[in-house]
Amino acid sequence: MRNRNAGKKILAVVRTPVGACSAALLVLLIALALFAPVLWGDRASAVDVDALQQGPTAAHLLGTDSLGRDILARVLVATRLSLVLAVTATAIGVVTGTLLGTAPSVLPRWAGRLVTSAVNIAVAFPGLLLALFFAMIFGVGAKGAVLAIGLAMAPAFARLTQTLSAGIAGRDFVAAARVAGVGRIRLLLRHVLPNIGEPLVVNATISAGMALLAFAGLSFLGIGVQAPDYDWGRLLGEGLNQIYVNPTAALAPGVAVVVAGLAFNLFGETVAGVVGARSSAASSVPPSAASSLPSPVASSPKAKGTSAATPAAAPAEGDPVLVVEDLRVAFPGPAGPVTPVRGVSFTVGAGESVGVVGESGSGKSLTALGVSRLIEAPGVVSAARLEFLGTPLLGTSDAEARGLLGTSLALVFQDPMTSFNPTRRIGRQLAEVSEQHQGLSRGKALTRAVDRLREVRVPAAERRARQYPHEFSGGMRQRAMIAMGLMGEPRLVIADEPTTALDVTVQRQVLRLLAQVRESETGARQRSGGGARQQGRQAALLLISHDITVVAQSCRRVLVMYAGRIVEDLPTADLRTAASHPYTRALLAAVPALDTDRGAPLAVIPGRPPEPGQVGVGCAFAARCPFADERCRAEDPAPRELGAVRGAHRVACWHPQGAEPPAPRLGGGSHVDVEAAGGGA
Ligand SMILES: Nc1ncnc2c1ncn2[C@@H]1O[C@H](COP(=O)(O)OP(=O)(O)OP(=O)(O)O)[C@@H](O)[C@H]1O
Incomplete structure (x- = not known):
């Protein structure tokens, strides 16, 4: 399916007039790079002392150079070296830039900041200046020039990668994968990079054109390719020496540089235009610069008291699954820290259904993210007590929290479109949870994923598991999200506005399913864990909604939130x-x-x-x-x-x-x- 999509995209690019022209030019350039040295290599290096510095003649269509060598043949033969150098430098720039751009996501926070600051400083320097600087360090010659231009391109790519991955890092499917316990490197390789690959490739194409020009500049200045090798830049420099005798000697390599640069740029631009919808979707998510680091919850074990200190949370029926006391979530603001969640306390008992209701901005989602350890730096979560299944969540190591939350907490997000990684099949995404936490093999994890999809009544579950998220309807995606939560053995399902993006009929199905999951989680356990039915371990539900009616009908208890506080807590x-x-x-x-x-x-x-x-x-x-x-x-x-x-x-x-x-x-x-x-x- 993805191959078919790629084929369609290539066709769409080639169908546009600019795309067709630039693609044809690129094909021509590649053909020249492959065959010109074979066909005209001898002619290009043949010295003719009888035809020194000649203008165009029948024998030499663009004239000859100071040694009587044919300029046209030399320009055609130089295509190979010019393109190889440009493409190699671009590859160095892209790889180094991507590594630098993604490093903050996997390094410790201080090291990530260091990398980000270094990239920010490097981006401030003009590219050519950096290239000259590196060229001086690496020395005169083709190798030095490749390294210089490649490294000079890296900061821009690093910045682009940071921005794009920061956007992806904020998406629900990344949050879901993090809650499921997926490690940072795997998260980066499986979820982030595949989603930013397309804009990176487009930018690399455009940069290859720039690299070509930069090489011409360095060779022209005499610090690029050295004799006897020659690229277009070197030919341009030599041609300028005889510009009054034979202007075509300078014109021909100049035209070659411009045409090849244009071909790369226009092709890149056309590809960007065609795939624009997707790449802009990836980059439109607000970037959070350094905060793109998926860092653990910053915690302080004791919250500071306020004028309205909150009493201990109300006792809940059954063993408490979640105990929250004086939860605060704060972010740095321009005029000092702001605290959108200001001392929230509640308890969710086993099998209990609790609704959180309030206007937009009242802090419902941040409360849910805070208890799931999904608040990223520079956000700070603190609580007098935050316990999930008796384990304190603040101060617990990342690995321990991941292990606990990954199997026992299920999250269902508002927008089923963003809840899944668009580049991976649904079945694989579900299976990842069991591979990580239950140590199941790929095959067994996939079988379990199909089982879970069936459980949430996704028709033809086996076939559907092989499909991509865009092939699912909104309601079906939301059900698949619930199925993902069921891959572990959830003791708590947190559903944040799970029906807001759905139409009314589908809303009904999803709410019913959530309620049934809560009621029948024991049945799911029976199917999964060797048949031993674990009575009395129902999943609790924390349902977040701005709609008091939905909450009232789905939950036994309602927490009403206003401006970061629970203002009323009462039975429905x-x-x-x-x-x-x-x-x-x-x-x-x-x-x-x-x-x-x-x-x-x-x-x-x-x-x-x-x-x-x-x-x-x-x-x-x-x-x-x-x-x-x-x-x-x-x-x-x-x-x-x-x-x-x-x-x-x-x-x-x-x-x-x-x-x-x-x-x-x-x-x-x-x-x-x-x-x-x-x-x-
Ligand atoms: N990363 C952040 N940095 C600073 N402020 C934030 C951040 N995330 C959320 N907020 C602010 O915190 C407040 C509460 O946000 P939250 O998303 O929890 O509200 P909500 O009740 O879930 O609203 P909605 O129903 O619209 O999602 C909002 O005013 C929001 O602007």
């Missing part, structure tokens, strides 16, 4: 009757239903949530809250218990509302009833 069953935080109540009031009066304006929450760097001292919701008073603006309320059952209902508000909240019409509109579908909370 009590949402309708006991929601007390004005923000929760406003969210519920904003849910339309089939019987909503179409003439009346929809309920909205006035204003916007504060940016993470602009949260003041008081309650973050005060500016939008109809009940806010001076105290709300001056003091941030700590979460406190409400109701008779300890830990069942917590609210962080100075004025919790006790009256019946506006009745949400859960289950109305486009939302689905997961419990009714058979897998409820």
Whole structure:
């Protein structure tokens, strides 16, 4: 399939007029490089003392040089050396640049920074200046020139590789592979490099044209190719000495350099235009420069207290799978660090389904990434307590955390398109998890992958496993993502907006599947692990959504987040009757239903949530809250218990509302009833 795609792309390139011309020129150049020395080598070196420095004649169409050698034959023969030098220098530039560009991803952080800084400094120098500098170091001659031009090209390639791989490093499939425990080098070779190969090749083609010009420059200056060898640059230098006697002696190699340079550049540009969609997709992901380093979570075991210190998380039913106390995620900002997650505490019990709801920017995703050790430097994660299956995650070595998270945590991301590596078959991507963690052979891991695809009801699983992600529909990709989570033995499934990118019918299927996974994970274990059914080890679900209806229907408990804090934590069953935080109540009031009066304006929450760097001292919701008073603006309320059952209902508000909240019409509109579908909370 990929060969067919490559064939189609080549055809598309050749079909454009510019592409066809440049391709034809390249073919001609390659043919000349191969055959010209054989056909005209003798003629090019034959000295004719009777025809010194002649202009064009019938015997010598472009005249002769100072030794009476035929200029046309010499220009044609020089094609081989000129192209070989240009291509070799480009290869040196691309390989060195790619190594430098990817080094920060595999080296320790300090060494990676050093490489990045060195590349940044080198990029600031003009290429030709660097080439001259290196030429002086490596000495006069073809070898020195190749090394000089190759190394002078490397910084630009290193920068390009860094930028492209930083974009890829932020993609969901890389995060998924990291959670699955894939090591850095394998991650780089399997997931990052294949996705940036195309733009690199395109740029290499364009650079080959530049290298040709640079060689001509060095040889012209006398520090490139030395006699008796000759390339176009050297011929150009010799031709200029007799420009008043025979201008064609300088013109011919000059034209050859320009034509060959143009052929490379135009071909590269055309290829870039044709494959542009894909390469720009790769590079459009915001690069994070040095932060592209997939570094471990930076942690500090003790979080600093704040005005509203959070109490211990509410007890959850069953053994706790995840315990989070005072979780903070901070990033450096221009005016000091910003903390988008400011002290989040909750517990998820075995088999429990917990929903996290809140407006965009409230810190839901960062909370999930923080607990999965997926926050990259310069982000800093700290917590008073962060335990997964009883193991503290902060302060644990990378290898240990990878081993634990890789098999016991499943992540399902929002955009199923970006969740898979587009260059690898679905089956192989799933199998990688078992190869890494269960030590299964390639064949066995693939069989397990097919099993899992079948389990999430991907039809014709065996055939589908051999397909690439783009051959799957959105819903099917999301199911495959869930199947990937099931390759291990997940005790917790974190689903971050898993249905946002899907249409309503498919949303329903995916939510139902998630609920069934939670309910029937024991069945999956039975199939995988030698038949021993491990009763009572259900997978828990942490479902993140901006849609309170989806969360209410899929989860037993709801955590309402606002501006990086949990402002209310209560059982879903009590949402309708006991929601007390004005923000929760406003969210519920904003849910339309089939019987909503179409003439009346929809309920909205006035204003916007504060940016993470602009949260003041008081309650973050005060500016939008109809009940806010001076105290709300001056003091941030700590979460406190409400109701008779300890830990069942917590609210962080100075004025919790006790009256019946506006009745949400859960289950109305486009939302689905997961419990009714058979897998409820
Ligand atoms: N790498 C980062 N550096 C700085 N700020 C960040 C970074 N990542 C996220 N943020 C900020 O943190 C805040 C919370 O982001 P987060 O993605 O957790 O929100 P969310 O509640 O999941 O929203 P959404 O539903 O839109 O995904 C946002 O204001 C976001 O701009």
